[in-house]
Amino acid sequence: xxxxxxxxxxxxxxxxxxxxxxxxxxxxAAKLRRAQDxxxxxxxxxxxxxxxxTNVALAASEDPExxxxxxxxxxxxxxxxxxxxxxxxGLAGAFNSAVIKTAQKFIADxxxxxxxxxxMGRKGRDFFRKRHGKISGEYMTLFQRAVNYNEALxxxxxxxxxxxxxxxxxxxxxxxQFKTVMSPExxxxxxxxxxxxxxxxxxxxxxxxxxxxxxxxxxPRYVEVQIYRAMLESSAAEHAxxxxxxxxxxxxxxxxxxRLTLNMNRVRQASITREIIEIVSGAAALE
Numbered sequence: 160x161x162x163x164x165x166x167x168x169x170x171x172x173x174x175x176x177x178x179x180x181x182x183x184x185x186x187x188a189a190k191l192r193r194a195q196d197x198x199x200x201x202x203x204x205x206x207x208x209x210x211x212x213t214n215v216a217l218a219a220s221e222d223p224e225x226x227x228x229x230x231x232x233x234x235x236x237x238x239x240x241x242x243x244x245x246x247x248x249g250l251a252g253a254f255n256s257a258v259i260k261t262a263q264k265f266i267a268d269x270x271x272x273x274x275x276x277x278x279m280g281r282k283g284r285d286f287f288r289k290r291h292g293k294i295s296g297e298y299m300t301l302f303q304r305a306v307n308y309n310e311a312l313x314x315x316x317x318x319x320x321x322x323x324x325x326x327x328x329x330x331x332x333x334x335x336q337f338k339t340v341m342s343p344e345x346x347x348x349x350x351x352x353x354x355x356x357x358x359x360x361x362x363x364x365x366x367x368x369x370x371x372x373x374x375x376x377x378x379p380r381y382v383e384v385q386i387y388r389a390m391l392e393s394s395a396a397e398h399a400x401x402x403x404x405x406x407x408x409x410x411x412x413x414x415x416x417x418r419l420t421l422n423m424n425r426v427r428q429a430s431i432t433r434e435i436i437e438i439v440s441g442a443a444a445l446e
Contacts, residue, residue: 163430166423170416177412183250184405191340191398197306198337198388198395205388212377218370228371229323230378233352238273240295240318240327240351241265243287244334244389245280246397247302252407254335254400255282257345262333265347266291275327277314279390295321306394311387318386319379322351334389335396341403343396350385353378 243262245255262283266274275295278284284297296317301310318330330351335343366373 163423163426166419166426170419170423173412173415173419177409177416180405180408180412184402184409187398187402187405191395191402193305194391194395194398195337198391201384201388201391205384208377208381208384212374212381215370215374215377218366228375228378230319230351230353230382234325234328236269236272236329238275238327239269240275240277240321240330242277242279242314242318242330242332242334242350242386242389243283244332244393245278245283246393247281247299248401249282250404251397251401252404254343254397255280258333258335259283259286261345261347262287265331265333277318279314280393301390302394302397306387306390308387311390312383315379315383315386318351319382327351332386332389334393335400336389336392337395337399340399343400348385348389350382353381 241262243258245258249255259282262276273293274291275293276287276291277296278287278294279298279301281299284299287294288297296314298310298314301307318327321327322330329349332348332350334346334348336346338344
């Protein structure tokens with residue numbers, strides 16, 4: 160049985176850990192609020208962009224050259240670009256491991272294809288650096304601060320350029336999408352080639368330029384918005400996962416403290432009982 164001093168040291172250590180987890184929970188809660196506001200603000204723009212793209216595509220479909228746009232061209236998926244979005248830090252429950260496992264499953268399901276990884280986040284980089292030989296890009300500081308549109312723009316331009324040059328035949332993205340604080344949604348999304356939604360209810364715009372030219376300008380912007388929104392979603396989901404994990408850790412620390420305190424009281428009671436027995440036995444021996 161551990162001594163009273165050892166139990167007190169363990170209680171003090173667990174209390175210190177609990178203070179840290181509570182502080183991390185509060186920090187993540189504050190960051191989550193800001194990240195959530197940015198996600199909610201970005202969603203209407205992305206939805207309107209998709210709706211406008213659909214209408215312009217329907218108008219441009221009358222031009223036979225529209226189908227030849229490089230970002231709409233479908234090819235056999237022999238070379239795939241996979242964007243893996245993880246966090247830069249741990250202590251977020253299964254947030255990073257779920258993305259990594261999904262990426263591994265994607266690679267296993269496409270054994271016949273050559274897959275290049277674009278790793279966004281330190282955790283994904285650290286994992287795949289030793290396990291996958293084809294890494295086309297690494298980004299380790301994207302989520303250590305607020306998500307920057309210019310960084311998403313650089314990544315989007317890179318993958319668009321590779322797709323246009325036929326260096327890859329498809330571009331997919333793996334990420335945790337923010338749905339609720341308790342349950343992020345793990346998604347695998349294809350962003351290239353762009354699949355235009357089927358919408359027969361066409362809205363007629365007044366075009367100053369031919370619809371095909373507008374469509375050619377909108378398609379790259381659509382990819383940029385998709386990647387930027389994915390980064391915002393992943394950042395918010397990470398803060399939510401870390402807040403939930405730290406809340407669970409604080410609760411578990413409280414349970415451990417209660418058990419250790421109960422054990423400490425039992426040890427103290429046993430020590431007091433033993434001393435009383437010794438005193439009584441000594442007094443009885445003197446009589």
